[in-house]
Amino acid sequence: MTIKSIEEFAEKYVGRKKDKRFDWNVMKFQEEVDPKYRRAQMRYIGRGATANNAKDVIEAENFTLSTMILPAGSVGPLHLHSDVEEVFFVIKGELTAMVDLDGETHDVVLNERDCVSVPPGYYRGIRNETDEDALMLVMLGNPKPQLPTYPENSELEKVRLERQAEREKLIKEADEKK
Numbered sequence: 379m380t381i382k383s384i385e386e387f388a389e390k391y392v393g394r395k396k397d398k399r400f401d402w403n404v405m406k407f408q409e410e411v412d413p414k415y416r417r418a419q420m421r422y423i424g425r426g427a428t429a430n431n432a433k434d435v436i437e438a439e440n441f442t443l444s445t446m447i448l449p450a451g452s453v454g455p456l457h458l459h460s461d462v463e464e465v466f467f468v469i470k471g472e473l474t475a476m477v478d479l480d481g482e483t484h485d486v487v488l489n490e491r492d493c494v495s496v497p498p499g500y501y502r503g504i505r506n507e508t509d510e511d512a513l514m515l516v517m518l519g520n521p522k523p524q525l526p527t528y529p530e531n532s533e534l535e536k537v538r539l540e541r542q543a544e545r546e547k548l549i550k551e552a553d554e555k556k
Contacts, residue, residue, distance in 0.1 A: 390436070393422040397434050400447055407541060408455060411533045415455055418447045424521050425549075438521035448473065448512045454504040455534055456483065457526035459496075463519040466504055467493040471512030476503040501529070522549070 381387045400418035408415035422445070424438025448454065448471075456476060466475055468488045475486040475494045478501035486494055496502040506512045525542055528534035 393434070393436050395420075398422075407537050408534060411537060412453075412455075414451065414453045416449060417452050417454060419516075420445045424518075440519075440521060442516075442518045442521065442523065444516050445469065446514050446516055448504065448506040448514065450506055450509050450511060452506050455528065456501045456503040457528050457534075458499070458501045459518070459523060459526050460498055461520060462523040463495060463497050464502060465493055465495045465515075465517040465519075466502075467491075467515040467517070469513040469515055471506065471510055471514075472508050473512050473514060474505045474507055476505065477501070 381390065398420050400420050402416070402418040404419045405415065405417060421435045422443045423436045424442030425435065446454075456478060466473070466488065468490055470490060472490075473488045475488055475496075476483050477486065477494070477496060478484075483501070488494060494502075504514070525538060525545055528538055
């Protein structure tokens with residue numbers, strides 16, 4: 379497809395904050411397991427590791443990009459992406475990144491404009507241990523990453539297995555509409 383005007387280009391490739399809302403439901407399944415997992419995501423490029431593909435999200439060609447609010451005291455639980463690198467970039471506030479190396483979880487404190495890039499195959503997570511909400515950018519190095527896994531026998535891993543079939547169905551339906 380050849381783009382013939384700046385308006386057509388903007389329609390396809392420009393994401394504006396004014397057109398978006400934070401989605402507090404995209405990871406609701408985690409919050410239902412434990413309220414400390416409550417956080418919201420605003421997707422800009424790609425559907426991320428969810429099957430939700432809103433019309434105001436730029437279609438991903440090589441990676442996904444979203445912003446996320448982590449309320450004070452919230453946790454993005456340890457999870458593993460076997461197929462993709464993940465970047466956490468702190469826009470506002472302070473976060474603690476968690477990275478599991480050989481069965482031992484290590485903390486890395488991140489301040490504003492700090493980032494961590496976690497290669498595929500490592501458990502990673504984030505915590506907001508402060509009294510203020512934090513805002514971060516999340517980037518996944520794949521346009522349609524697989525759902526992450528959680529530590530074996532954890533409640534989140536049980537929920538993930540239940541949701542996997544649902545996600546695959548939604549992606550198939552979205553792709554068939556194109």
